[in-house]
Each structure stands twice: as C-alpha cells, then as structure tokens.
C-alpha cells in the first residue's frame with residue numbers, strides 16, 4: 001500500500017435519510033485527519049441506490065457539516081474541485097463505472113450473470129433445503145447458475161446482443177488468502193471462500209456501492225478510507241477488486257472506526273435509544289415515516305461541544321485532556337490512537353461538554369445568544385444588563401436557555417412566592433426585619449455586591465439575624481439561586497425596593 005500519497009480523504013454518505021451523529025463522527029475523523037496532514041477533505045454523495053433516495057437528505061448533510069464547522073474543501077455543496085462531479089448518479093453518466101466493470105471482466109475478475117429473480121430464489125431454496133447456513137452466490141453455487149462462467153462464449157454473446165437483463169459479479173476465488181492492513185485494527189486475514197460474488201453492476205446499469213466507491217476512490221486519488229465498522233466485512237471483496245485491477249499495492253489505506261454503543265454498552269446506538277438526547281445534528285423530519293427528530297443544534301448545543309464529545313467517542317489524545325478546541329484536536333489526532341472497541345455514548349457527559357463550553361463563553365457572547373430567547377418572550381432588555389445576568393447565571397446552566405429558565409426573575413417581577421418558605425417564615429416579626437434592612441440598603445451606596453455584603457454584616461451585628469432565604473424569596477419568588485448580593489446589585493436598589501414592597505403588599509393581603 002502506498003504511504004507517500006498526498007492525503008486525500010472523503011466522507012461518502014448515501015442520501016438515504018438524516019445524517020446521524022455516527023455519520024458526523026466519521027466526517028469529523030476524516031476532517032481531522034485531512035487537516036492534520038494538510039490534505040484534502042472531500043464530500044462525495046453516494047446516491048446509486050435510487051430506491052432509497054430521500055429528498056432533502058443531501059442538503060441536510062451539507063448544512064450539518066457547516067454547522068459543525070467541519071467543511072470539506074472539495075465536493076457537493078462546497079465547490080467543485082478537479083474531480084467533479086462528486087455525485088455518483090452524475091458520475092455514472094460518464095460511463096466510468098461500466099468501463100471499470102468491463103476491465104474487471106477482461107482481467108478475469110468479474111463475469112456476466114443472467115439469472116432471473118426466480119432462478120435466484122430457487123437457488124436459495126435449494127441451499128436452504130440442504131441446510132446451508134448462509135446461502136450465497138459464490139465459487140460453488142455459481143457453477144450451477146446461468147453466467148459467463150457456465151455458458152459458452154457464443155451463448156453469452158447472444159444473450160448480451162439480445163438485450164436480456166444481466167448483472168456483473170465479482171469472481172471471488174476459492175480458498176485464497178486475502179490479507180490487508182487496517183490502521184485501527186492491524187492485519188486482517190480472511191479466506192476468500194467465505195465471501196460471496198458481489199454484484200458490481202446492476203441490471204439497470206447502475207453500479208453498486210462496492211464498485212462505485214472503488215472507482216471513485218481510484219479516480220479521486222483517495223489516500224485513506226476512514227469509515228464505519230459496518231463496512232469491514234465487505235473490505236476483503238474490495239481488496240480483491242483492487243487486486244484484479246492491478247492496484248492492490250496502491251489502494252487507499254483502510255481505517256474502520258469503532259461502533260458507537262448505547263449508554264449501557266448493549267448494542268449499537270439507535271435513534272430510539274439515546275437517553276433523551278438527539279441522534280441527529282439538526283432537526284430532521286423523515287418524510288417516509290412522518291416522524292420528526294430534534295437536533296443538537298435546536299436543543300441548544302454548541303457545535304464546538306458537540307464535535308468535542310464526538311471526537312472522544314473512540315479516540316483520545318492520550319493525555320487525559322477532555323476539552324479540546326478544533327485546532328487542538330487537529331494537532332493531536334492520529335488514527336493509531338483510535339480504539340477498535342465500541343465507544344459508549346454518554347448522555348450526561350454530552351451535556352457536561354456543553355456546560356464546559358458555556359462557562360468558557362464571554363458574558364457578551366452569551367448575551368447575544370440569550371437575546372433571541374428574550375425576544376420570543378417579549379422581554380426588552382439592555383445588552384449590558386443581559387450580559388450581567390448571563391455572568392451571574394452561567395455557573396449552573398447547561399444551555400443558554402437554562403439561563404432564561406433559571407433567571408426569569410431577573411427580567412420579570414415575581415407574581416408568586418415559594419409557598420413553603422412563606423408559610424414557614426413570613427411573620428409580622430420577619431416582615432419588620434426586612435423593612436428595617438431595606439432602610440439600611442437604601443443607604444448602601446454605591447449599591448454593589450461588596451457594599452451589600454457589608455450592610456448585611458453590619459445589620460447582623462447591630463440588629464440581629466437576617467433570613468436570607470426569605471429575602472431572596474421576596475425579591476425573586478424562588479428560594480434558591482446564585483449569590484443574593486449579586487442579584488440585588490444587578491437589579492439595582494430601586495427594583496429591589498419595589499419588589500419587596502410589592503411582596504409585602506401581596507403577602508399581607510393574602511394572609512389577612
């Protein structure tokens with residue numbers, strides 16, 4: 001295998017549905033690898049299976065990659081490079097796949113097969129009756145079928161000329177060793193007798209994935225194929241195809257990424273099993289089933305947090321560092337450090353990543369993100385004020401929307417007060433303490449958290465204990481939250497006074 005080629009990798013999804021987080025991770029690892037080696041990252045759309053084509057899936061892939069900040073530098077939606085087109089349905093028009101299929105036939109590595117659906121079904125039944133565990137079209141069974149290995153040259157020519165439908169199959173030899181190196185898994189050895197004669201070109205002239213991706217990888221000068229583990233079982237057939245084309249030594253290096261597992265480690269992660277977190281990067285509506293799925297973006301995740309979480313599903317930089325910027329990931333990434341064992345998806349950790357990124361954000365950046373939520377709730381507030389609230393609330397928030405949920409009272413005067421606290425603590429006596437404290441707060445100038453603390457201390461020394469929880473409840477309506485002095489400072493004395501007076505009024509009218 002050639003190791004000195006310019007690094008060119010591709011993400012090659014099929015537009016058969018919403019791109020899920022497993023697919024995004026594959027794209028991410030390709031991206032990181034390409035950037036690390038100053039190479040190219042290509043987006044190729046593998047749309048040869050027209051029956052499974054889903055409208056909108058391609059745009060969804062493009063938008064998802066953009067949102068994640070892992071943009072290809074060549075390919076569909078990102079500007080054509082030297083190997084356009086990048087959609088297999090368009091590439092088919094150039095005749096390139098048929099050309100390769102015929103080359104394979106000439107080399108003795110493929111053959112025509114004329115079997116009808118009924119004949120194939122009959123074969124399956126025959127094999128099942130003979131208790132064959134996995135009935136296949138292979139080096140044994142093909143000799144009983146209608147193909148260019150069993151028919152005479154003339155018969156084959158006649159059939160081809162008469163236009164009867166046929167497929168082209170890979171001719172897998174009996175009992176040959178197929179060896180290949182996977183960067184993540186090491187050497188893999190498979191006996192060819194276990195492999196079926198895969199269809200390379202279908203009767204409608206469309207190539208299958210097996211042929212199309214090999215042709216494109218060759219033509220697009222792909223150096224490394226980084227893809228999901230589910231493609232590992234067909235890799236030996238691909239190696240064989242390269243062998244027949246005389247290109248085995250030059251074939252791309254392979255790296256099959258580990259599966260992403262359910263949180264309990266039992267089986268592959270599925271969209272029904274993500275413990276309440278999304279499976280998709282963006283909202284996805286499945287037209288076929290009518291089901292809608294919420295995306296990470298719409299759930300309030302930051303793209304940086306999302307890709308940081310994904311990067312560590314199966315890889316780690318080897319230094320226990322968990323929070324990694326994209327630049328750090330690029331610098332530290334290596335396929336050798338990707339594990340082969342499945343990686344468990346951890347929903348709590350996923351939220352934790354978002355929290356870490358939220359904490360790192362500047363208060364004005366957060367304010368910018370909170371503004372639309374405030375607008376939705378008909379709140380008009382000054383940017384500086386919003387920034388202060390963000391700073392105050394961000395410690396406990398996982399998402400920007402939490403700042404709103406937890407800090408509503410910084411924008412809206414409470415209209416009710418935690419009942420338990422009021423029941424327990426609201427008395428004529430506690431009321432007079434609060435009023436007295438309010439008088440002292442009025443003299444606290446400037447009205448900063450530090451001075452407010454001072455006032456609290458002074459009051460405690462001279463007049464007696466302050467029930468902070470009660471005071472908090474009167475000002476905010478709720479009994480817990482961030483530092484009370486900070487809340488008071490941000491609200492400002494006037495609002496604090498207004499709120500306390502309103503609370504006294506409301507509560508005395510309720511109690512009397």
Ligand code: GLU
Pocket residue numbers: 011012013014046209213225226227228231
């Ligand atoms: N079209 C394949 C998919 O949908 C690509 C596999 C590959 O990367 O070779 O996953």
